[in-house]
Amino acid sequence: MDHRRGSAEVTVVGPDGAPLANADVTVEQTRHAFTFGNIGFDFIPLANAEAAASAPPSAFGAAAVEGLAELSDLWLDLFNTATLPFYWRGFEPEEGAPDTERLLRTARWFADRGVSVKGHPLTWHTLAPEWLVDRPIDEIEQLQRGRIQREVSNFAGVIDTWDAINEVVIMPVFTAEKNGITRLAHSIGRIPMVRLAFEEARNANPSATLILNDFDLSSAYECLIEGVLEAGIQIDAIGLQTHMHQGYWGEEKMLAMVDRFARYGLPLHLTETTLLSGHLMPPEIVDLNDYQIPAWPSTPDGEARQADEIERHYRSLVGHPAVQAITYWGLTDDGAWLGAPGGLVRADGSPKPSYDALKALIKGEWWLPRTALRTDADGKLELSGFFGEYAVSAHGHTANVTLTAASTNTEARLV
Structure with a gap:
């Protein structure tokens, strides 16, 4: 370290x-330089003083409005960076009516509490607007460019870090649902899609940190990165998703993957991490979205396993010099993505052993408490x-x- x-x-x-x-003086740490992040989706109603009945649904789920104040205390005591959702379908369900003010109030709520904010994502085929599906390709491109310019400009100074484009490897061949962005990507190609996203965002906010993000960590992503860099497109960080619903990969596999992407000389952001405290998803499942069951409880044995894996995962990645950020994907099991028990807090609001294990690192072993010096x-x-x-x-x-x-x-x- x-x-x-x-x-x-x-x-x-x-x-x-x-x-x-x-x-005699006292010295105490107030913030880590390293990015310890989590999603901030749950706290949109809290930041906007919304009652349960008036809070619009989240595209990826969210905790119940009741108890959010207490949950936010747990969140703020551990993390320094929040990711907020800009999934285009949910952000602008009707053309010309984006949810700008609500997300801006949320971003400012975090910023007022000393938290940096990241937007996710500016360009993605999944959850693209339904009203975009059958538009002509040229019009889709112009609408996507305008959407990037609008969000990056409107949030500049509050959100200056963005996943500029998400999951480009699969984007032009995505078949799970019909959408306009896949049609555009198939028409112009992956690298032009990346150029579109990064150049529009860079023009809107030249000082922004822009990330290329993907779940496909195979050689296909390496080839894409190499092509993007050879094309002269400036990317600020490489995003690596690690949703481990089928079990912790282990330090050896994780660090071997990190080493493959570290060779590009760019900061690495572990943008989406989950480790489960219940039974693991069956290994034969290829797409995580294909495993959604009525109940997926956290268990005592699972919680002990998760705590051990959380400590090992963070310790190994913080120990790697190329890693700049780790974002955990969800604080609580309440409303968690895919219903998986991946939170650090149970659905009843009580911290799991994994929360305590992570806090013992971030605010314990790696933290200088109030100390008397002379x-x-x-x-x-x-x-x-x-x-x-x-x-x-x-x-x-x-x-x-x-x-x-x-x-x-x-x-x-x-x-």
Whole structure:
């Protein structure tokens, strides 16, 4: 984990501008530099003060409105980045009537609580609008370009990270349902689809972080990435989905996969991760969506297994220098994707052992709690810890400092 940690000499400066010599100060971490994320779908009604009866349904399910305040406390105590849903069919069910204000209020709700926000996704064949299906190809392309421009522009400054395009490998040959985006991808090809998504998003917000995301982690995705890079398309990170409904892959398989994609020299985002605390999906199932059953309970044995796997999974990935982000796909079993018991919190709102195991890493082993230190005669102290943000306090005044790999000397000016 040495690549995640550092030290810096911090000069603590008082409100009068003079170094605070031989002074007792406290230092505590306030945020990780590493992205520990989860979806924020559940909290859209909470952020918009919606009652249960008035909350529109989510395309991918969501927890019941009751109890969301308590659930949000668990969420905010563990994660620093929220993914919000921009599935086009649900976001704009009627042409020209996007759900902009509701999602914008939700994004600001998270931002006000110190959480970074990511949008998912700007381009995807699944859950494309039904009103798009039979439009002419040229019109579909223009509507898709306009949709990207609109969302990235409207949310700039609140959401500056996007899955620009999702699941391109299967996009032009997708057959599960008829949709306009597959027709467009089949017509113009995969790489032009990627160019369309990234260039429109980049033009709308030049400072945005744009991710190419896929569940197909085979050589087909590697070929796509190589073609995209050879075409001169700028991608900021490679997204890797790891829904492990059929069982934890194990460190060896997971890290071998990560190494394959790390060779492109781009940050890797584990964008969608799930590990189950109930029985595993049968191994013969090819498409996870094909296994949806009336009840899929969490079990004591499953919860113990999930806790062990969560710790191993996060420890191994945070230990890999190419990995920049891990987003877990759901906090609670209530309304979970495919009804699977993949949450870190039971449907009744109580944390599972996996929640405690992950918290013991993120806010325990990898976290600097409130610590008493003392400056020297020159007002200096040494700050050591995981890269991230820290608060330095003395005599009722506080300064915020950031610890990075480049940090050697920095100043904490108390205000």
